[in-house]
Amino acid sequence: MNAFLSYGDRVHLIDTRQRRYAITLTEGGTFHSHVGIVAHDDLNGIEEGSVVETSLGLSLFAMRPTLAEHVFSMPRGAQVIYPKDLGSILMRADIYPGARVFEAGVGSGALTMALLRAIGPTGSLLAYELRKDFADRARDNVEAFLGPGWPLTIELRDAYAGIDAEGLDRMLLDLPEPWHVVPHAERALRGGGILLCYLPTIGQVMQLRSALADSQLQLADTIEVLERSWQVDGQSVRPDHRMVAHTGFLTTARLVRGNLGPTRPRRRTRTGLR
Ligand code: SAH
Numbered sequence: 001m002n003a004f005l006s007y008g009d010r011v012h013l014i015d016t017r018q019r020r021y022a023i024t025l026t027e028g029g030t031f032h033s034h035v036g037i038v039a040h041d042d043l044n045g046i047e048e049g050s051v052v053e054t055s056l057g058l059s060l061f062a063m064r065p066t067l068a069e070h071v072f073s074m075p076r077g078a079q080v081i082y083p084k085d086l087g088s089i090l091m092r093a094d095i096y097p098g099a100r101v102f103e104a105g106v107g108s109g110a111l112t113m114a115l116l117r118a119i120g121p122t123g124s125l126l127a128y129e130l131r132k133d134f135a136d137r138a139r140d141n142v143e144a145f146l147g148p149g150w151p152l153t154i155e156l157r158d159a160y161a162g163i164d165a166e167g168l169d170r171m172l173l174d175l176p177e178p179w180h181v182v183p184h185a186e187r188a189l190r191g192g193g194i195l196l197c198y199l200p201t202i203g204q205v206m207q208l209r210s211a212l213a214d215s216q217l218q219l220a221d222t223i224e225v226l227e228r229s230w231q232v233d234g235q236s237v238r239p240d241h242r243m244v245a246h247t248g249f250l251t252t253a254r255l256v257r258g259n260l261g262p263t264r265p266r267r268r269t270r271t272g273l274r
Contacts, residue, residue: 003047005062010144011043012069013052013060022065022073024144035060067117067145071110074141077134078107081174081198082247084227086114089172092223092252093196095119099169102188104128104159104181109138111174111198116142116150125150126165128157163188174198179211186216189255200248208251217253224249 005011005025013021015035023031029040036054043052043062051059065073068083081089089111095101095118106112106129115125129135135154142152159173160180167190173181178197185195195217199205205222212220225247229240 001064005043005046005048005064007040007044009064010070012063012065012073013038014063015058015060020065020069020073021060065145067113070113070141070145074108074110074144075137076108076110076141077137078105080108080110082244084225084244085198085247085250086111088223088225088250089196089198090114090118092221092250093170093172093194095170098122100165100167101125102127102163102165102168102171104173105130105175106135106138106154107174108134109141111172112138112152113142113145115172116146116152119151121149121151123151125152126168127152127154128159128163129154130156130158132156159184166190169193171195172198176204177207178204179208182208182211182215182217186255189217191255191257193255195253195255197251198248199251200246202249205249205251212251212253216255216257218256220251220253222249222251 007025007027009025011023011025013023013031021031021033025040025043031038031040035058036056038052038054046062048062048064050062052062053059071080071083095115097120099119101115101119101123103112103115103125104127106127112125112127119125135156139154142150159175160177163184165188168188169190170193171185171189189195197208199208209220209222228243231238231240
């Protein structure tokens with residue numbers, strides 16, 4: 001991807017009110033709407049961020065969508081993970097280039113895309129999804145945004161029933177009952193590997209944390225991410241009235257080998273350690 005738009009690119013045309021019109025540039029194609037007409041051929045080769053004029057004399061910015069924007073404009077069936085959470089997931093699950101990663105379920109593929117970009121072409125992403133329609137749509141969404149050739153394998157399988165992989169670096173679960181997967185994660189992750197679960201309700205988090213406490217997945221941690229946008233308009237500078245107040249909780253844990261034993265240091269006596 002370089003600075004210049006070309007055929008095949010997804011492009012957003014954005015008006016002064018920040019309304020967006022999503023198109024895919026095709027040779028000879030045209031964009032029609034109440035704001036006027038723009039020929040795709042006039043967009044091909046121009047620098048991203050340029051202003052184009054419609055047949056009705058209105059100006060629009062031509063810009064490729066960011067991943068966060070694509071997540072909200074792509075076709076989705078299942079609830080997607082919001083960009084505010086995707087960013088924290090990549091950091092808290094410590095996703096790095098070349099990592100061997102497992103994901104379930106795939107849903108619409110929002111997390112899948114964030115993971116693929118972070119692991120890059122040298123990583124691998126194995127994903128389980130129960131529903132074929134979701135798996136197909138996720139593949140389409142990934143390819144529409146990232147293009148073909150990414151190291152992604154989606155299998156139509158129930159993650160609760162077991163995972164055919166070992167030595168995984170990272171596992172990410174966005175499904176309702178991740179505690180069923182904890183015993184499989186103990187076998188599939190390498191030492192030091194990280195499990196991250198995204199869960200919408202705290203009852204689910206409690207059940208997960210209790211399963212983790214009895215497992216080799218230790219150092220558990222649960223957070224939520226709050227993001228508040230601000231209106232900045234002349235002298236009127238204040239938080240927006242509305243915000244997305246809740247999406248989900250992020251819980252992480254790491255695979256350890258063995259137990260730490262008692263929490264307090266052994267007491268020293270005159271005759272040595274007791
Ligand atoms: N993280 C996704 C959304 C996932 S929605 C995104 O960002 O777009 C949850 C998905 O989990 C659904 O597609 C559902 O079909 C799938 N799912 C539920 N239980 C599952 C299981 N046991 N194994 C595999 N997939 C499962």
